[in-house]
Amino acid sequence: MKYTQIECEIENGIANIKLNMPGKLNALSLTMGDELMHAIDLANENARVIVLGSHGRAFCSGANLSDTGNRLQAAERDIGSGLETVFNPLMLRMRDAKVPLITAVKGAAAGIGCSIALMGDLIVTGKSAYFLQAFRNIGLIPDGGSAYLLAHSIGRVRAMQMMLLGKKLYAEQALAYGLVNDVVDDDKIDEIAMEYAVELAQGPTIALGLLRKSAWAALDNKFQDQLQLERELQFAAGQSNDFAEGVSAFLGKRKAEFKGD
Numbered sequence: 001m002k003y004t005q006i007e008c009e010i011e012n013g014i015a016n017i018k019l020n021m022p023g024k025l026n027a028l029s030l031t032m033g034d035e036l037m038h039a040i041d042l043a044n045e046n047a048r049v050i051v052l053g054s055h056g057r058a059f060c061s062g063a064n065l066s067d068t069g070n071r072l073q074a075a076e077r078d079i080g081s082g083l084e085t086v087f088n089p090l091m092l093r094m095r096d097a098k099v100p101l102i103t104a105v106k107g108a109a110a111g112i113g114c115s116i117a118l119m120g121d122l123i124v125t126g127k128s129a130y131f132l133q134a135f136r137n138i139g140l141i142p143d144g145g146s147a148y149l150l151a152h153s154i155g156r157v158r159a160m161q162m163m164l165l166g167k168k169l170y171a172e173q174a175l176a177y178g179l180v181n182d183v184v185d186d187d188k189i190d191e192i193a194m195e196y197a198v199e200l201a202q203g204p205t206i207a208l209g210l211l212r213k214s215a216w217a218a219l220d221n222k223f224q225d226q227l228q229l230e231r232e233l234q235f236a237a238g239q240s241n242d243f244a245e246g247v248s249a250f251l252g253k254r255k256a257e258f259k260g261d
Contacts (some may be wrong), residue, residue: 005032007055008039008063013201014194015043015099015261017051017056022056028063028112033086037093044098044157048260049200052120053104062111062134063087083143092146094119095216098209104193105171106186117207118153118179121212124193129171131179136166138202152219153179162238204242205260 007018015037019026026032043050054060061080094101094116103120110132117123117131133150135142144161150159154177162169171183184192201206210233218226237243242258249256 001035001038003035003039005029006035006039008042010043010047010217012198013048014197015039015047016185016194016197017043017050017052018054018218019054019060022054022058024064025058025061025108026054026113027058028087029064029090030082030086030118032064033082033090034174037090040093046203047099047201048203049099049197050097050101050117050128051104051197052101053190054106056107056115057128058107059103059105059109059117059129060111060113061073061108062113065138066107066136079249080143087144091115091119097212100206100208100212102196102200104189105180106189108132110134112144112146115146115149116241118149121197121215122188122193123180124182124196125171125180126176127171127183128186129174129180129183130168130170131162131174133163134164134166136164202258203254204237204240204246204258205242207237210237 003020005019005021007020009016017036019028019032020031021029029100040050063157100121101119102122103104103117104124104125105117106126107128107130109117109129111134114131114133133146135146145146147159147163150162153159158177161167169177169179174180175183180190214226214230214233217229221229241261242256245258247255
């Protein structure tokens with residue numbers, strides 16, 4: 001696929017994906033959503049970690065309303081159709097990535113852009129970053145899994161405050177809430193995200209991917225179901241060459257050299 005609204009480069013096991021519509025504050029269009037899904041699929045097969053960032057002064061200002069503007073006069077308009085065809089599949093693609101996902105956030109992460117930012121396993125933000133549930137400001141409800149992600153991350157009450165009032169949550173407060181991992185100077189965002197990426201790209205890729213699967217499942221599983229899942233995933237991890245290398249390195253008192261298989 002030829003990308004027109006994102007960039008994707010894979011080097012040294014790191015898939016560096018950037019939203020690339022800075023003139024529209026990287027508003028998420030259906031085309032951008034399709035391109036992101038393709039890039040994630042590509043990364044699953046060819047990379048050991050994904051870094052998702054952006055060009056310009058915003059991470060993502062939300063859905064591109066021009067995709068829906070021509071339907072405003074329709075008596076039975078379905079504003080949710082794009083969710084069903086593109087945006088929801090994109091969110092599931094991010095959740096089910098086989099490798100760790102880092103998001104590098106600067107400026108606005110609004111609407112579904114907030115959801116995309118929060119899909120990071122590690123979330124690095126610049127001091128300019130803010131998270132905004134802007135849906136109520138245009139008479140819609142949060143989508144992109146916003147209610148789920150926020151309620152599980154910062155609790156129902158704080159999530160409700162963000163969604164009901166539609167006010168910005170700035171990076172420092174997001175850090176205090178436990179919503180993000182780091183707040184750094186804007187010109188350091190990519191550097192810090194890449195430091196994480198290099199470390200993860202040198203890790204036991206299969207185990208890290210299974211770890212992601214376990215963590216996501218834990219949000220919904222009953223305890224006994226989680227224990228059973230961990231038993232199954234541990235079997236899979238134990239079949240990897242990286243497990244054998246990790247044990248050998250431990251016994252030999254040397255640093256493991258994981259190959260990602």
